[in-house]
Amino acid sequence: MDGSTQQPAQPTVAKARHSGSLTGDPLFKALAMATGIGVLLVLGVIIAVMAIGGIPAFKAFGPGFLFSAVWNPVTQHFGAAAPVFGTLASSALGLLIAVPLAFGTAFWLTALAPPALSSVIGMAVQLLAAVPSIIFGMWGFFVLVPPMAHYVQPTARHLFGHIPGLSALVAGAPFGTGLLTAGLILAIMIMPSITAVMRDVFVSMPAVLRESAYGLGATRWEVMRQVVLPWSRQGVVGGIVLGMGRAMGETMAVTFVIGDSNHIGWSLFAPSNTIASLIALEFPESPAGSLKLASLMALGAILMAISFITLWCSRMLLARGEAQAGKR
């Protein structure tokens, strides 16, 4: 009974499904492709909107916008040099601190740690990356800034204040906020992603290379320094550049500890501003259509250009490192 009623029905079901596939497949493929192209468009539109938004500022100040360090809402005169300097300087400081930390941690995770501990600490490091930016800001402001103002800065002044070359670096009142504090916070924030990249490329090295180096009698440090590091150079540099890209766009944490002041100076302790912190701080006081808002947009466009070029470089390096790893 059952078989006789279903038998004739089956071909029609199959047919219906088949015809469904004929329309369904191209449709689904087109949909998938369209969303992919949509992603491309999002980036394109972001770039276009930022550039258009900044045009009034570039028109008003010309190329001088890039080189002027003035930011004066009263006289309606704005320039990008101070925040651009602050962005580059704080990111550079952050990298200077983060790279040794990340390298040490990656070395520990891949070569020194007992396996059980390695996975737990590895996870803790990645959790650090998940902590929201604003939390780093609060922690930095309430935990890091007071000791910077009371101990680090006076000590640094006491030690280096009389040395001609270094005195400029430690000049200024002990606020605790400033470039160095921002660099410290940035270092903590970008360190996990650099560590993750380093650990991945270290681990991806064929074990034979590592083992043969140990077989020749190399110490763990020598294996790292003379075998692993040269082998994974491109990936490591890619990870560092990625960290730099992240540092330059970091907003909330820096806003808390940078001190909000637009000037260019060599002091590590002087309050400063990055592009991102300036945008976050000044935006609420910038009415729509004003020259100030246009200047902020122009700054945003500059930040976008800097960080996308950096991220592009990092992707290229990482991709090349991966391709090389595949080849060997």
Place this chain on the structure above:
Amino acid sequence: MASSPPASSLSVSGKSRSRALQRKAMDRLATVLSWCATFLVVFVLGSILWTLLKNGLPGLTAALFTRSMGAPGQGGGLANAIVGSILQTGLAILLGAPAGLMTGIYLAEYGSHSRLARAVRFVSDMLLSAPSILIGLFIYMALVAPLGHFSGFAGSVALAILAMPIMVRTTEDMLRLVPLSMREAGIALGAPKWRVILFICVRAARGGIITGVLLAIARVAGETAPLLFTSLGNSEWSLDMRRPMASLPVAIYQYAGSAYQDWMQQAWTGALLVTLGVLIINIVVRIGIRGGRT
């Protein structure tokens, strides 16, 4: 240890011994420094958690969850900010997930190595690390300024742009782990490709894809910068996505800079809530996919 002198060295034994000692010392130094670096990193994480618990726990009262934000000294809570955060994050995932999943499917199943797919993958990776404040500025120019008012909806769109690349990445990675033989089996049974993808591949990669969605939630739930210029913040109870909407991170930002004791307390407690939520999602996800891509 492994630092015995190489067999080929025919130098004076004293010289080679001092060289061996030197190498050993260098190894010890690197080891100690590396331990220090790791310890420092774990210490910082511990310090952040300790600070949050110490300052945040005293403010964890029922009123915090039942009252809206109020003027200093009037015993306000964070209820509207918590609900606002949930609403905006939820809508952001609803907007971002379909786009992220479809793009991931396109990259893994259709495009693969085509020039377009490579460009999409590249751009998605760039968006993954793009400064979030720029996304906020962009949405301000594209949605807030033309419409003339800040809105929770604009905040959601900004968060969706941030959430999407994470889901693209995990969806593609997870679909690539599905063995080819499963696809072949599906095709051999006469299923059209879209059915094979949706009902076999996506199903097999379900766990990983959900992981991506959770990670995206964890990422955007703590974002402050993109919301400053889009949903703005709101001190009153509001569920209307077309109006300015409060959110936990923005409330923390407003309160943390204030001079009032009770606002500060709420900022710390809010910070504790956000951090615990984000970290718990991350821990669950990472324990769930031990050995997977981080």
